[in-house]
Amino acid sequence: MALSTQPYKGARDFYPEDKRLQSYMFNTWRRVVERFGYEEYDAPIIEPLEIYLAKTGEEIVNEQTYLFEDRGGRKVVLRPEMTPTVSRMVAAKRQELAYPLRWYSIPNLWRYERPQRGRLREHWQLNVDIFGVDDTSAERELISIVGAIFKEFGATNEMYQIRVNHRQLMSYLFKDYLGLNAETEHRISKLIDLMHKIDRPTLISRIDASLNAKQREAGVTEKLLTILDAKDLKELPNVAQKHPTYAQLQELLYELHSSGMSNVIFDASLMRGFDYYTGIVFEAFDMDTSNNRSMLGGGRYDGLVGLFGVAPLPTVGFGWGDVTLANFLNAHHLLPTLPSTVDMYVILIDVLPIYVQNLLSELRDQNINLAVGSPGKKIGDQIKVADKKGIKYALIIGQKEQGSGKYTLKNLETGDEDKLMTSEKLIKKFNELKS
């Protein structure tokens, strides 16, 4: 029986046209984060199970990891996220590294989920982290980078929204204002994560079920809903202003607004699934109604590096997946036409490749990308092949051209021909086209 040509379920093959789009996204990510002084790192796709047990979140570890034993009996995981890995790497060189440390990576991540729109079993994710900054200048920088990336892709403020919250502010309101104990607070937090996936009556009944009778009678459910509905710091109960994080958020929002990011708002219902966040958290949402998902998320996780037995290190980071980005670019018509990386298709008519190898080497040395057609095939058929591959130019070399050193360059889009192309002219033309 023949083998199946399908890729592993929920994962993607990247044919050259797909890979061009991915390279465009990755290169744009890289260019912008490097402008902010971030340096690229990488790590193995396999990690020991242990590093996820502490903080990644139960659902992910127990139900969604690619977990297996290697041939030496070690329990290992195909990484579902990069944060534990980067924390491990920083911890390993905690003393040697110079802070603030700005790092990024574009790892491939795996989760065993039911494949659905915007979420496959694998994706590539831009991870950007800053280590060693304990004030909100770190959050401001990362959110500014998100804005700069959107801008580089051609997006305007209307196309997306960044929502910001502070875990400690919520915790303060839950404990001191609503009087919840730690266990109830944790349960409510997990519920809030689901809030936009369930309807209002279900939400209310689940909140009620998490509270005791006295709390319900005291109107805690209503007060909690008022908090969660707040889309502006001013909509929170006045008591919120007593907590120092209130002023921090206020300042952060002010600074981002004054730098032109009018689309950053406070959102009390933003929690983020991971257990490791300790301060400000943020997410970006696509405003196109067809993509009503969080596109990227991040926040402060000051406790993770310290789990590796070194002094704790303040850290803020975010992750941005390639699938949600591609959906966003697509929905907002921001995908550029990406030409083939092949500049020219060389068609030889009754000329052996060995006789033109010096010419081809000369052109290649000038960074002109050229593919040689099949000798012996008809010129019309070869042009069809070049066309199918999306190559814009054909260089036609017959015996006459080989002798004269003047070749025919045909633009396959317009049909225009230039029959007097010398190697110098070709080099000049393509250098201009590519600059």
Place this chain on the structure above:
Amino acid sequence: MALSTQPYKGARDFYPEDKRLQSYMFNTWRRVVERFGYEEYDAPIIEPLEIYLAKTGEEIVNEQTYLFEDRGGRKVVLRPEMTPTVSRMVAAKRQELAYPLRWYSIPNLWRYERPQRGRLREHWQLNVDIFGVDDTSAERELISIVGAIFKEFGATNEMYQIRVNHRQLMSYLFKDYLGLNAETEHRISKLIDLMHKIDRPTLISRIDASLNAKQREAGVTEKLLTILDAKDLKELPNVAQKHPTYAQLQELLYELHSSGMSNVIFDASLMRGFDYYTGIVFEAFDMDTSNNRSMLGGGRYDGLVGLFGVAPLPTVGFGWGDVTLANFLNAHHLLPTLPSTVDMYVILIDVLPIYVQNLLSELRDQNINLAVGSPGKKIGDQIKVADKKGIKYALIIGQKEQGSGKYTLKNLETGDEDKLMTSEKLIKKFNELKS
């Protein structure tokens, strides 16, 4: 107990300085293969076990794969090589694709082996394949690409050697000249793969053990050794010339030599471990005695695409790992000094970041990569941080500079300072430095 900071055994963390080297290697690979008209593709790191069972070779599948069951009970493998994957992808679009098809990829590959020099449990490998060419122009193009890559890295012909053989020529000599049956031939082939790892007496006794008494008496062992020792086609028994592959090899070597690749030789002992090769095979060896390993290998595998239930397709490909390449560059002192991707470290003295954000945006928009230091820290300490990160320039902005728009640029290598740097001057300077 604190978590370990070590990466998974036999796999590598890439800190920014390591990643810079890797990016240098990958970008050089990409640049050269794209000049030859190859387009990049990619695929999931997980593949169904089935695609390796037919042709990859028993030892690899049974002893060296990262094989496990996913949560849906599917037997899957972390790919140990890319050839079955690319064959699968081409087969899936066998009719739509235009030939000759030139593809490349730089996948991460995994094998469970005892880690040793030049071979870890994972590596990244440049894979270059051409589909749809049945004559030796395909092999010539791929070997030329190998030569062009070596040249681009600064290597000379003396530093490496490319060895070439033809499976069918060997098969002809084994069957028709030595009279071996198919089973003995297969056993001998496996033995030849080990030939350079065992001593001569062991080799001879193992060959003897593979033959029957009559063959031993007829001197088959000696004849076989004469063949295997051949480092020139002329050293083969005269009968070899009767087979058409002899002239093919002769022509290939002639063409490569005349294009300047004097370091390509025939080597009858070259077999290549994979079962799927059907014609010419080749490997490149590092001539530095400290790296006596094959650096890369490839050959023709005309049967693999057809295993996926489509019409067979002539194919030639090679794979080149990043670990052996790095060892080669290192041994031959070809590693360049790779500067930090951060152009400039911005040191603010009593100036809030918000007051310089327009300046920083202006510089970043011109592709100047800059990291902002920690406000409040002493200038000397901040310069130390920049130095430790390998950043060459510091831009110092105090209140006076902020007011005048003239900043101090300090070259941290020479100590030179320019106190009259405007944003225009900075942009001009860095554009020149980077071009």
